[in-house]
Amino acid sequence: MVIFRLAYQSLKNRWITALLTVLAISVSVMLLLSVEKIRSGARAGFAGTVSGTDLIVGARSGSMQLLLYSVFRIGNPSNNLTWRSYKDIANRKEVSWIVPLSLGDSHRSFRVLGTTKDYFTHYKYRSGLSLSIARGKIFTDLFDVVIGADVAEKLGYQIGQEIIIAHGIGSIGGKHDKLPFKISGILAKSGTPVDKTLHVSLEAIEAIHVDWAQGYKIPGQNTPADRLRKLRLKPKAITSALVGLQSRMQIFGFQRYVNEYRYEPLSAIMPGVALQEMWTIIGTAENALLVISAMVVVTAILGMMTMILSTLNERRREISILRSIGAGPRTIILLLVSEAVILTGLGILLGVISTYIMLLSVRQIVDSRYGLLIDVTAPTSSEMMVLLTILIGGFLAGLLPAWRSYRLSVADGMLVRT
Amino acid sequence: MNLTESQDAVSMRDIDYQWPRDESFTIKLEQLVISRGKRVLLLGDSGSGKSTLLSLMTGIISPVSGTVQILGQNINDLKSAGRDRFRAEHFGIVFQMFNLLPYGSVMDNVILPLSFAPGRKSKASSQGGEREEARRLLNGLGLDKEVHTKKSTDLSIGQQQRVAVARALIGSPEIIVADEPTSALDTNRRHKFIDLLFSQVETSGATLIMVSHDESLGESFDQILRVQDLLGTRNRGEK
Numbered sequence: 001m002v003i004f005r006l007a008y009q010s011l012k013n014r015w016i017t018a019l020l021t022v023l024a025i026s027v028s029v030m031l032l033l034s035v036e037k038i039r040s041g042a043r044a045g046f047a048g049t050v051s052g053t054d055l056i057v058g059a060r061s062g063s064m065q066l067l068l069y070s071v072f073r074i075g076n077p078s079n080n081l082t083w084r085s086y087k088d089i090a091n092r093k094e095v096s097w098i099v100p101l102s103l104g105d106s107h108r109s110f111r112v113l114g115t116t117k118d119y120f121t122h123y124k125y126r127s128g129l130s131l132s133i134a135r136g137k138i139f140t141d142l143f144d145v146v147i148g149a150d151v152a153e154k155l156g157y158q159i160g161q162e163i164i165i166a167h168g169i170g171s172i173g174g175k176h177d178k179l180p181f182k183i184s185g186i187l188a189k190s191g192t193p194v195d196k197t198l199h200v201s202l203e204a205i206e207a208i209h210v211d212w213a214q215g216y217k218i219p220g221q222n223t224p225a226d227r228l229r230k231l232r233l234k235p236k237a238i239t240s241a242l243v244g245l246q247s248r249m250q251i252f253g254f255q256r257y258v259n260e261y262r263y264e265p266l267s268a269i270m271p272g273v274a275l276q277e278m279w280t281i282i283g284t285a286e287n288a289l290l291v292i293s294a295m296v297v298v299t300a301i302l303g304m305m306t307m308i309l310s311t312l313n314e315r316r317r318e319i320s321i322l323r324s325i326g327a328g329p330r331t332i333i334l335l336l337v338s339e340a341v342i343l344t345g346l347g348i349l350l351g352v353i354s355t356y357i358m359l360l361s362v363r364q365i366v367d368s369r370y371g372l373l374i375d376v377t378a379p380t381s382s383e384m385m386v387l388l389t390i391l392i393g394g395f396l397a398g399l400l401p402a403w404r405s406y407r408l409s410v411a412d413g414m415l416v417r418t
Numbered sequence: 419m420n421l422t423e424s425q426d427a428v429s430m431r432d433i434d435y436q437w438p439r440d441e442s443f444t445i446k447l448e449q450l451v452i453s454r455g456k457r458v459l460l461l462g463d464s465g466s467g468k469s470t471l472l473s474l475m476t477g478i479i480s481p482v483s484g485t486v487q488i489l490g491q492n493i494n495d496l497k498s499a500g501r502d503r504f505r506a507e508h509f510g511i512v513f514q515m516f517n518l519l520p521y522g523s524v525m526d527n528v529i530l531p532l533s534f535a536p537g538r539k540s541k542a543s544s545q546g547g548e549r550e551e552a553r554r555l556l557n558g559l560g561l562d563k564e565v566h567t568k569k570s571t572d573l574s575i576g577q578q579q580r581v582a583v584a585r586a587l588i589g590s591p592e593i594i595v596a597d598e599p600t601s602a603l604d605t606n607r608r609h610k611f612i613d614l615l616f617s618q619v620e621t622s623g624a625t626l627i628m629v630s631h632d633e634s635l636g637e638s639f640d641q642i643l644r645v646q647d648l649l650g651t652r653n654r655g656e657k
Contacts, residue, residue, distance in 0.1 A: 326506020
C-alpha cells in the first residue's frame with residue numbers, strides 16, 4: 001500500500017532519529033521483559049527453597065518464624081524441641097523420614113547446622129533437586145564439617161582446612177576453640193540458604209557443648225576430642241525437624257497431631273504454604289520493579305511521541321503537498337499513526353530478540369552465581385498481552401501528532417510552509 | 419449537471435469565507451468564472467487573499483456561504499473525503515517552491531498523485547503506462563533520463579518546479595493551478611519555464627489558472643483577473 005511505502009520512505013529519510021526511537025523502545029521492552037523473567041525465576045526459586053518436605057516441626061511459634069529460622073537461618077527459635085518429643089514424632093507410623101536440625105552456633109557470621117546425613121538426601125530444592133557435594137565428602141568423623149558453596153567462596157576455604165566454631169550467633173559468645181573442625185566437603189551451589197551454612201553432625205553439636213552449662217564455658221574443664229569421640233552423645237533438645245510423610249494425604253492429620261501434642265507445645269507448618277505467605281510480603285518489591293519498568297516503557301513511548309511531534313514542523317510541508325495532491329485527512333492520520341505503529345512494532349521486536357539473546361547468554365552465570373534459574377521459554381500469554389498493550393500504546397501515541405498535523409494542514413490550506 | 423457538459427472550469431458565486439479562529443478576517447467574492455481550456459492569470463500581491471482563494475477553489479477549505487462549482491460539480495455538496503478525491507482527480511497543483519517530497523525519487527514524486535486518483539491513474543495507464551507517461555512529461559519539460567531517478571532534493575529549484583509541473587499534468591487533470599510557480603526562479607529562466615508550462619498544458623488541453631504578482635507575465639494569458647477586484651477583503655495580512 002502506498003501509504004506504508006510513504007511512511008517507510010519518510011522514516012528512512014529520518015533514519016537516525018527513527019533508529020534512536022526504536023532503540024529507546026526496545027531497551028524499555030527489554031527491561032520490562034527481563035524484569036518479568038527474573039521475577040518469575042526469583043519467585044520459582046524462592047518457592048523452591050524447600051521441596052519434598054511435607055512438614056517442618058518446631059516449638060510453638062508462628063509459621064513464618066519457624067520457616068525463617070529453620071529454612072532461611074534468619075532469627076532465632078523462641079524455644080527448642082526436646083529430644084523426647086522428637087523421638088515420639090519420629091516413631092509415628094505416618095513418618096517416612098525425619099531430619100533433625102540444630103541451630104545456635106556460628107562461624108564468622110555463617111550459621112552452623114547440626115543434623116544427620118539424611119539431611120543431604122532428604123532436603124530438596126527447586127522441584128526435587130538434592131544437594132550435591134562439589135568437592136570432598138559428607139562428614140564421617142565427629143569433627144568433620146561440610147560447608148556451603150558461599151561459605152567456601154567468601155572465606156576461601158579448602159578441603160582439609162581446620163576451622164573454629166563460635167558459640168552462639170555473632171562474636172559476643174565464646175569460642176569452641178579447643179575443638180577445631182576439619183572441612184570434609186564443600187557443597188555445590190544451590191541458590192538456597194544451604195549455601196551459607198556449615199553442616200556438622202548432631203553429635204558434634206553435643207560434643208562441643210559438653211564443657212558448657214547454661215550458655216557459659218565451665219572454667220577449667222576441657223574434655224579432649226579423642227575422649228569425646230568415645231562418648232555416646234545424645235542431644236537433649238534440637239531446634240526443629242523436617243518431616244516427610246508416607247502419604248501426602250496424611251499431612252493435615254499429622255499436622256493436627258503435632259499441634260495438639262500433649263507433652264510440649266509444638267507447631268507443624270507446611271513449607272509451601274508458609275513460603276507463599278512470605279512471598280506475599282516480600283512480593284511487594286517485585287511489583288515495585290514491575291511498575292518502574294512499565295514507567296520506562298511509558299517514557300519511551302512519550303519520547304517517540306515527542307520525536308514525531310517535533311518532526312511535524314518540518315513535515316508540515318510534506319503534509320501540505322500530500323493534501324494538495326488529494327490525500328485526505330484519513331491518509332494523513334494513517335501516515336503518522338502507521339509511523340508510530342511501525343516504530344513501536346520494530347522496538348518491540350528488537351526488544352524481544354535482545355531480551356532472549358541476553359537471557360540465553362547470562363543464564364548460566366546467573367544460575368551458578370546467584371542460584372537463580374531463569375526460564376528461557378517463549379513469551380507467555382500474559383507477556384504477549386503486555387507487548388500488545390505497548391503496541392496499542394504506540395498506536396495511541398501516534399494519534400495526537402496525527403490529529404495535530406491534520407489540524408495544521410487544514411489551517412495551512414493551500415499555503416505550503418517553508 | 420454532468421461534469422463533461424459544463425463549459426465552465428470554475429464558477430464561484432457569492433462566496434463568504436471566515437477564518438476559523440479569527441473572525442475579523444473575512445473574504446467575500448461575488449463572482450469568478452473561468453471557462454474551460456483558458457489560460458487565466460490571477461494577479462495579486464502577497465496578502466491579497468489569493469492563497470485563500472485557491473484553497474476555496476480546490477476545496478481544501480469551505481466557504482461559510484456561496485457556491486463553488488468545478489467542472490459543473492458543486493464541490494461543497496461533497497463530503498470532506500469526497501472533496502479530497504475530487505481535487506486529486508481534477509486538479510494538478512504547482513506551488514511556489516518546495517513542491518516535492520524530500521524523500522523519494524523524481525519518478526516517485528511524479529506518479530504519486532495517481533495513488534489518490536483512480537481516474538487519472540487509468541488515463542495514464544492507457545497512455546502507455548504510468549512510468550512511461552511520467553517519462554514523456556519529464557522529457558517534454560526538458561528533464562533528461564538521468565534526472566528521473568535522482569532524489570528530488572538533489573535537483574535545482576528550477577528542475578524541481580518542472581518536476582512539479584509533470585506531477586500536476588500526469589493523468590491529464592482538467593485544471594492546472596499554479597501558485598507563483600516562477601517566483602523562486604531568476605528572470606531568464608522564468609520565461610523559459612512559462613513557455614514549457616504553456617506548451618505542456620496546451621498538449622493536455624487543460625485549463626490553466628496561474629497566480630502571480632508579476633504583471634509582465636500577463637501578455638501570454640487569455641484572461642487577466644486582479645484578485646483585489648475580485649475580493650472584498652478586510653485582512654490583516656496573509657497567514
